[in-house]
Amino acid sequence: MYQYSTVDQRLVEERVEQFRDQTRRFIDGQLSEEAYLPLRLMNGVYIQRHSPMLRIAIPYGLLSSDQLRKLAHIARTYDRGFGHLTTRQNIQFNWPKLEQVPDILADLATVQMHAIQTSGNCIRNTTADHLAGAIAGELEDPRPYCELIRQWSTFHPEFTYLPRKFKIAVSGTENDRAATQVHDIGIQILQDPASNEVGFRILVGGGLGRTPVIAKVVRDFLPKKHLFSYLEAILRVYNLAGRRDNKHKARIKILVNSLGIERFTELVEEEWLQLKDSGLALDDASIKQMQAHFQPFEYAPETNGKDSVAAKRSDSPAFSAWYEHNTQPHRLAGYRIVTLSVKAPEQPPGDLTHEQMDGVAELSDKYSFGQIRVSHEQNLIFADVLETDLHTLWLELVKLELATPNIGCLTDVICCPGLDYCGLANATAIPIAKQISAHFDDMDYLYDLGEIKIKISGCMNACGHHHVGHIGILGVDKKGEEWYQITLGGSSEENASLGKIIGKAVAKNDVAKTIAIILDTFVAQRQDQESFLDAVHRLGIAPFKDAVYG
Amino acid sequence: MADQILKGEQVVADDWSFLGSEEPLPNTAQPLVFEYGRWLEQHDQCIDYPGPKGLALANTDSLSQLVPDLDLLQLICIDFPAPGDGRGYSLARILRERYDYRGELRAVGEVQLDQLYLLRRVGFNAFALPANQQVSDAAKYLKPFSASYQK
Numbered sequence: 001m002y003q004y005s006t007v008d009q010r011l012v013e014e015r016v017e018q019f020r021d022q023t024r025r026f027i028d029g030q031l032s033e034e035a036y037l038p039l040r041l042m043n044g045v046y047i048q049r050h051s052p053m054l055r056i057a058i059p060y061g062l063l064s065s066d067q068l069r070k071l072a073h074i075a076r077t078y079d080r081g082f083g084h085l086t087t088r089q090n091i092q093f094n095w096p097k098l099e100q101v102p103d104i105l106a107d108l109a110t111v112q113m114h115a116i117q118t119s120g121n122c123i124r125n126t127t128a129d130h131l132a133g134a135i136a137g138e139l140e141d142p143r144p145y146c147e148l149i150r151q152w153s154t155f156h157p158e159f160t161y162l163p164r165k166f167k168i169a170v171s172g173t174e175n176d177r178a179a180t181q182v183h184d185i186g187i188q189i190l191q192d193p194a195s196n197e198v199g200f201r202i203l204v205g206g207g208l209g210r211t212p213v214i215a216k217v218v219r220d221f222l223p224k225k226h227l228f229s230y231l232e233a234i235l236r237v238y239n240l241a242g243r244r245d246n247k248h249k250a251r252i253k254i255l256v257n258s259l260g261i262e263r264f265t266e267l268v269e270e271e272w273l274q275l276k277d278s279g280l281a282l283d284d285a286s287i288k289q290m291q292a293h294f295q296p297f298e299y300a301p302e303t304n305g306k307d308s309v310a311a312k313r314s315d316s317p318a319f320s321a322w323y324e325h326n327t328q329p330h331r332l333a334g335y336r337i338v339t340l341s342v343k344a345p346e347q348p349p350g351d352l353t354h355e356q357m358d359g360v361a362e363l364s365d366k367y368s369f370g371q372i373r374v375s376h377e378q379n380l381i382f383a384d385v386l387e388t389d390l391h392t393l394w395l396e397l398v399k400l401e402l403a404t405p406n407i408g409c410l411t412d413v414i415c416c417p418g419l420d421y422c423g424l425a426n427a428t429a430i431p432i433a434k435q436i437s438a439h440f441d442d443m444d445y446l447y448d449l450g451e452i453k454i455k456i457s458g459c460m461n462a463c464g465h466h467h468v469g470h471i472g473i474l475g476v477d478k479k480g481e482e483w484y485q486i487t488l489g490g491s492s493e494e495n496a497s498l499g500k501i502i503g504k505a506v507a508k509n510d511v512a513k514t515i516a517i518i519l520d521t522f523v524a525q526r527q528d529q530e531s532f533l534d535a536v537h538r539l540g541i542a543p544f545k546d547a548v549y550g
Numbered sequence: 551m552a553d554q555i556l557k558g559e560q561v562v563a564d565d566w567s568f569l570g571s572e573e574p575l576p577n578t579a580q581p582l583v584f585e586y587g588r589w590l591e592q593h594d595q596c597i598d599y600p601g602p603k604g605l606a607l608a609n610t611d612s613l614s615q616l617v618p619d620l621d622l623l624q625l626i627c628i629d630f631p632a633p634g635d636g637r638g639y640s641l642a643r644i645l646r647e648r649y650d651y652r653g654e655l656r657a658v659g660e661v662q663l664d665q666l667y668l669l670r671r672v673g674f675n676a677f678a679l680p681a682n683q684q685v686s687d688a689a690k691y692l693k694p695f696s697a698s699y700q701k
Binding site: 152 | 633640
């Protein structure tokens with residue numbers, strides 16, 4: 001993984017001192033609340049319901065074991081012993097004290113981490129496919145480009161006071177696990193059919209929130225060397241022309257929609273002509289230098305793990321279920337990719353205790369080259385595990401309560417913190433996730449249903465990405481009561497689509513019951529082994545609507 | 551205008567005067583800042599003014615009309631109507647990099663001490679701070695970082 005240069009290290013240390021000074025001036029009363037607000041946001045500090053919330057960047061979701069140990073230390077020392085994985089591959093702490101945030105940032109800097117630009121109207125953490133480098137079918141590893149973008153976007157002098165927040169995601173395979181179509185800029189690594197050159201397709205103006213929009217293509221093929229100049233052209237057009245009069249209309253998707261993608265593209269291309277030869281070119285040497293940080297591990301020579309796995313599976317149905325649902329093929333024979341389910345029943349989705357963090361760090365050292373990934377689905381991943389180690393690893397993960405065999409199932413719910421923590425929320429989200437896990441506890445039934453992604457948001461800001469859930473759940477407040485609006489048929493993957501609302505919101509206690517009716521309808525109408533998403537797209541929402549509201 | 555400004559790394563007295571929209575052109579040759587609207591409307595008169603000439607731009611003004619006049623100007627002020635309104639950062643880079651403007655580029659309006667670093671990096675070299683920001687402290691906010699990722 002990327003290792004900081006002395007310059008990188010100095011920058012994060014100087015940032016700690018800058019923020020320490022800003023926070024001291026705020027506490028002393030020299031900086032007003034209003035003046036301090038954008039400064040703290042650009043260091044990931046929100047003032048939340050109970051206390052400040054600190055969001056820490058995990059660039060493209062990749063952590064070393066030492067970094068995870070440091071997060072455990074932070075959870076123990078400055079928080080109430082746990083952290084929350086976000087839908088953008090970051091981690092949040094909900095209980096730090098404002099005056100201690102500079103110390104937390106100083107601790108983070110010792111392991112090459114920071115909270116820079118994790119909030120505010122600037123370029124946020126660039127996210128990537130959480131299986132990058134380990135999955136078959138990858139044209140190139142997206143992470144070197146993410147790191148290049150991280151550096152380019154850090155303290156970018158021109159693009160730190162944008163109309164609104166700005167999120168970039170990069171994917172290197174046809175299967176889009178990075179949700180590039182619902183980002184402000186989506187970057188897909190692809191090969192130009194004409195020249196066979198590898199470069200990028202650039203998408204723009206996707207996003208969720210109040211106005212969910214699927215991104216549009218602004219450039220079909222961009223040679224690698226123009227990456228930064230093209231990003232700058234898009235951002236400059238947005239910075240100058242994006243709306244600033246209404247924060248709900250300030251995202252780039254609104255600008256793209258109001259100009260139309262053709263006009264927007266013309267403006268970007270015009271700007272790019274001015275910028276493309278202005279010294280922003282990304283040369284091959286810089287790309288190669290960055291790629292050197294993401295070289296494949298020294299994998300063991302091909303071993304036959306199949307027999308040992310098969311024997312253990314026939315001995316233990318529990319191991320077998322975990323193997324089937326929580327592991328998947330690695331690009332190399334003899335290895336598997338393992339997902340650690342942070343979706344145990346009764347646990348808020350994505351919450352990790354400090355003991356779990358320490359435990360995972362240790363296991364990653366033993367079984368996965370000391371690296372851990374965070375997925376936008378709020379789970380952890382060991383991307384490079386020898387098949388022959390799987391059974392031992394499983395036993396350890398069971399002890400840590402990170403082996404619930406529910407990946408891709410109904411109870412692998414994505415969920416924002418909701419009203420329990422968040423100052424913006426209208427309704428709780430975590431209790432709904434718990435209600436669903438409690439209601440659907442028959443794993444065999446869930447396995448029969450196949451892949452179903454439920455995504456829950458506690459308000460229209462859509463941090464739980466409900467618009468792109470196969471089943472989306474949005475909490476709304478009606479005269480002080482929590483109600484939940486249900487959508488069906490959304491997806492954030494290569495077949496990206498927005499879910500359709502099935503009808504009026506249902507009462508809090510009826511959410512799981514309503515989902516049960518939807519699932520009964522699916523089972524009754526399902527053709528062969530059709531997936532839930534395919535069934536919804538084939539049938540439309542009418543039969544589900546009839547069944548629920550009859 | 552502010553009595554004192556930060557120019558480069560020094561706090562200095564501001565020797566420019568701003569010409570109000572209704573005010574007649576003075577008969578002196580003192581350094582004078584024109585409104586952009588008046589500059590365009592009374593173009594001949596303005597460019598004939600014998601003293602040093604400056605322009606005050608809003609961050610919504612189009613720069614393209616201005617390009618032929620850039621050599622006549624010793625000062626361009628760009629207004630920041632709110633600390634979070636970042637359009638001026640783009641205008642500054644375009645003036646410096648695309649149009650090669652070499653004169654004084656001054657950030658005015660709601661400019662915060664903690665923004666001086668980025669403002670300087672996009673090409674501003676003078677800053678008129680609002681009354682609630684201590685201009686005497688300003689120089690130490692110019693360089694919180696010893697390196698940068700962008701050129």
